[in-house]
Amino acid sequence: MPEPADPARPADLPETVATYLRLRGLQPSPNSWRRRRRRRADDDENGPFTPGRDPHGVGDVIADLTRQSGWDAQLAREDVVRTWAEVAGEETSRHTRPVAFSDGVLTIQADSTAWAKQLQLMRAQILSEIVRRFPEAGVDAVRFIGPDVPSWKWGPRAVPGRGPRDTYG
Known part of the structure; x- marks a missing residue:
């Protein structure tokens, strides 16, 4: 027994395209596949497939983070x-x-x-x-x-002036 035809999907439209259009919120019709549904004012930001909701690349996200953080x-x-x-x-x-x-x-x-x-x-x-x-x-x-060489004049145990290594006096 053949399946009953879906009234929302025209017979010449493949099922995969009809599913895609249904998920996008578009009503498939035999005349036009691009007819969009009316959007409500409250679902613009949170609705799937709305502009600006595409995922960003990791490099773009890190570049934005470093720029915003001042790094x-x-x-x-x-x-x-x-x-x-x-x-x-x-x-x-x-x-x-x-x-x-x-x-x-x-x-x-x-x-x-x-x-x-x-x-x-x-x-x-x-x-x-x-x-x-x-x-x-x-x-x-x-x-x-120049190169980092040890010095007797600098350090935590340095003595100002003539120190204990003075043998001339």
């Missing part, structure tokens, strides 16, 4: 550190590393004092590359320091 500058500074090899060049990055960022000054530590001096001569080029690639990082100046 763009901090993330740009982290990108400078992460891509230091690209910013400074491969050879230079093998002998240097970013160590601090404070008040718009990026501090770079070099393996030797010779590298630190060479980088001071290249300061304008490196700073312009950082500003070009990461303008939101807020880097105003670059400071180059």
